[in-house]
Amino acid sequence: MPKPAVLCGRALTRVYQTGTVTIQALRGVDVELFQGELVVLVGASGSGKSTLLNILGGLDRPTSGEVLFQGRPLGATEAEITRFRRDHVGFVFQFYNLIASLTAEENVALVTEIARDPLTPAAALELVGLGDRLRAFPSELSGGEQQRVAIARAIAKQPDILLCDEPTGALDSATGVRVLKALEQVNRELGTTTALITHNRSIESMADRVLRFADGRIESVIENATRVAPEALQW
Amino acid sequence: MVIAPLDRKLLRDLWRLRGQALAIALIVASGVSVLVMSLSAMQALSDSSAAYYERYRFGDVFASLKRAPLRLREELEALDGVQFADLRVVQYAILDMETVRAPVMGRLVSLPRSGDPVLNGVVLRSGRLPDPLRPFEVVVGEPFAEAHGLGPGDRFAALLNGRRQMLEVAGVGLSPEFVYAIGPGALMPDATHYGIIWIGRDALAAAYGLEGAFNDVSLALRPGHPASAVLPALDELLASYGGIGAYGREDQPSHWFLSNEIEQLRTLATILPAIFLGVAAFLTNMVLARLVFIERSEIGLLKAFGYSRGSVIRHYAKLVLVLSCIGLLIGWATGFWLGHWMTGVYGQLFRFPELIFAPHPNVYLLSALVSVGTSLIGVLGAARYAGGLPPAEAMRPPAPPVFRHSRWTPARLVAWLDQPTRIIFRQVLRKPMRSLFTSLGLAASVALLVISLQWMDALDYMLEQFFVDQQRQDATIGFVEAKPLRVVQEAGRLPGVLAVEPVRVVAARFEAGHRSRREALIGMPADAGLTVLRDRDDRRVRVPEAGILMSDMLADVLGVGVGDQVRIQVLEGRRRVLELPVAAVFRTSIGMSAYMNLDELNRVLGEAHTTSMLQLAVDPDHIESLLARLKQLGAIGSVTLKSAATDMFDQTIGETMLVMVFFYLAFACTMAFGMVYNNMRIALSERGRELATLRVLGFTPAEVSYMLFGEAALLILIALPLGCLGGLGLALLMAASFETELFRVPVAISAATYGWAVLIALGAAVPSILLVQRRLSRLDMIGVLKTRE
DSSP states (O other), X not given: OOOOEEEEEEEEEEEEEETTEEEEEEEEEEXXXXXXXXXXXXXXXXXXXXXXXXXXXXXXXXXXXXXXXXXEEOOSXXXXXXXXXXXXXXXXXXSOOOOTTSOHHHHHHHHHTTXXXXXXXXXXXXXXTOTTOTTOOGGGSOHXXXXXXXXXXXXXXXXXXXXXXXXTTTSOHHHHHHHHHHHHHXXXXXXXXXXXXXXXXXXXXXXXXXXXEETTEEEEEEEOSSOOOGGXXXX | OOOOHHHHHHHHHHHHTHHHHHHHHXXXXXXXXXXXXXXXXXXXXXXXXXXXXXXXXXXXXXXXXXXXXXXHHHHHHHSTTEEEEEEEOEEEEEEEOTTOSSOEEEEEXXXXXXXXXXXXXXXXXXXXXXXXXXXXXEEEEHHHHHHHTXXXXXXXXXXXXXXXXXXXXXXXEEOGGGSSOOOTTOSSOOTTTEEEEEEEHHHHHHHTTOTTEEEEEEEEEOTTOOHHHHHHHHHHHHHTTTOOOOXXXXXXXXXXXXXXXXXXXXXXXXXXXXXXXHHHHHHHHHHHHHHHHHTHHHHHHHHHHTOOHHHHHHHHHHHHHHHHHHHHHHHHXXXXXXXXXXXXXXXXXXXXXXXXXXXXXXXXHHHHHHHHHHHHHHHHHHHHHHHHOOHHHHHSOOOOOOOOOOTTSOHHHHHHSOHHHHHHHHHHHHSHHHHHHHHHHHHHHHHHHHHHHHHHHHHHHHHIIXXXXXXXXXXXXXXXXXXXXXXXXXHHTSTTEEEEEEEEEEEEEEXXXXXXXXXXXXXXXXXXXXXXXXXXXXXXXXXXXXXXXEEHHXXXXXTOOTTOEEEEEEOSTTOOEEEEEEEEEEOOSBOOOEEEXXXXXXXXXXXXXXXXXXXXXXXXXXXXXXXXXXXXXXXXXXXXXXXXXXXXXXXXXXXXXXXXXXHHHHHHHHHHHHHHHHHHHHHHHHHHHHHHHHHHTTOOHHHHHHHHHHHHHHHHHHHHHHHHHHHHHHHHXXXXXXXXXXXXXXXXXXXXXXXXXXXXXXXXXXXXXXXXXXXXHTOOHHHHHTXXX
């Protein structure tokens, strides 16, 4: 029996108008993210994967089409969408976007304070292997550590969906692997549905499914029979 | 014309920063306009008076006496340093003006038989000098003529030594001696109730029995001879003719008021512009530092292309130069306009034939130098940092801002705060100097608001204390000569009079150690109820049986306190010298008098029971009939109505003050707005990324606003009490520098004034919050997050 779809996009298009230039970023995309799966989105720059992720996460709105969360439309007002992000979605970006004035633990607490059923900040940081760096400020952490704090911050509220836009893009391979391990572990242990954008094709093998993007459309979907552990990835 | 690419960048930078740049330019403009206003008004007063004094031969030394023969001229002119003497008859008399219900006081000044006076010339504004053949033709002072609608050919009645006499106006004039024409005992010029009348000397001398004599002298001194060197010899010469002490030009009442005003303008030109320009310099620094930070990579690029350190510094300095020049131009225009207005206001108080408002170029030059100079100082740090950035480093992204655990923040307090509040506190503490200066700048605007609003309090307090609490009489009558005490009973029978108290005023010189002061010594009955004096603890003090009751201002001047011995040389009559202890000190904001027991004063003067003034409490329903009766009494030299004095005060000072308060409020609001707006724009620029992150994490716009505006709110919260304190400090400073021998500006700031200052400052912060809120709501979450800072 197939797992239920947590998040689903129907006939999504997105047109950007900058000055006299019109950019068709999405040209009618249908997509479903199932409970507990890890999906990797790949494709050339400008193929529409980030636009899709932003729309699915409620950071952007489609020009047409709709997004359903657990079978219900996301809502039309800014307040409803903010509520959706707050309660159900975790984001991780290429740049860590930590609050410089808060420690690792406090950066996570920022989210747990407003979440319904969060992990403790310490537990979330423990999960990404930073249990001993709770009181460090971002300026005292390495790039990989900062990204793992960002992941801990994203998962601490136990979101239904975790959306990651090139989380390893700014990291060397060893550090990248540590970050991927953290993501994989969260996905496995907490059952968080995870979508991950990458330019790195070797990451594809750790996914349940791979969505390949080209020119604003999903060109193909590949289902991996088995997931390769991040430690075994090479790039 | 080809604009260099860097200059083009400069213009676009300015356009992009227009809101912030304008806010700073307006603060510079406020400082410049106060500077230009005060300096140009000061210049108008001092230039006009210098020219006037010289052209119309304003005297150097003045003295009044009882009576001396005209042949004394030779001896006077033989005094060392004296060039020539002008001998006159001067008398106070009651005028009966149809236009006014109260008796009006006239100062009658004799004119020579022919031609203009040797000193203190009369400037004819209309008509002519009196015809020597028509003894009761007069020239009237211009303000007086205006107040009563008098012109050549008009007639009015005067009581000359008790005899009613019609006077005919031949001309209307002005004199350097009466630029500020203030009547005896008055606080400010009141042309309705006091006027100068020039009349032929023969008629005046005949009316007062002074034929062949004079009772007033002005001297012109030879260049290089100070008045102080001539005064003792003159006093000695006039002593046997009833001289009551000569004084130099600096103590001449009109000149004294004028030079005090000029001094106050000088103070104004120093304190306020310094505050505005200091704040502008700080803001410039803050905005530029942020601009340089954002443009690091561009600076690196420029340097990589071969632009020198100097050209980078010049580029940013130019930006500031343009900004402060915009402020300067606005400031010049407003300052010119305000200066012109203020000179016009002065023109009503200080009467010149021509009050020339033509600010010297140096006023503009000085303000340019000061404002551009301080802005450039403000920019020094940021521009030097930009110039010093090595190209490679400049093009690398900046390291994340460093935060550390501070030993100063107690862990328990931190644990108690939620994360958004921690962000606010850490932001404030990370740049403590910037936070401090922002708070200080805001505090300065609150302080300015307090200082502008508190003048009203000071005035109310002064009037309340002086006119309501201290001086309880409704009218004061002055006699031409001291009268026996039985006039008290006679006055008591006048219509409407409820109470009468005699007062004896004698000119005296008070001395303690090497300090001395010429001041009135006032004799008052021990049980006086119409003059109520209080000590510094607000306890009522009465005239002692022995010793003197001295005003705190005089006690301060002489450096004496209760129990100290003071030497008092009476300058009238038998010129007794008294050695008396200070029995008590009373507090006052107006005047520098000293009181003693009336009987005791008469006894030590060796004179019978006499009085020179009467203070009356009057039934308000009968005031009209009393005034009508007083107009007919011959022996009276002056009548002063308290209501006239307070009305005048309210009218003249109140109106002028309202306009000034309005402008200072506008300036202070500009500063509060500029401070908050720049601070928040920079905070938004620095923390846009962080705020976008918070929105992504699911924080609502209101929660994100809390984190941004919370910082501003915290700084404002710190600024408010600081500003109130600063306002008090400024008020004390200004009161001290505005203090004159006649007024001590009290510092009596009411709670409401603090409240208003705080409310207005908060109100001025609101538009900047709204403007920044609008930008915050347009924050591009995706754009910010996907790019490196």
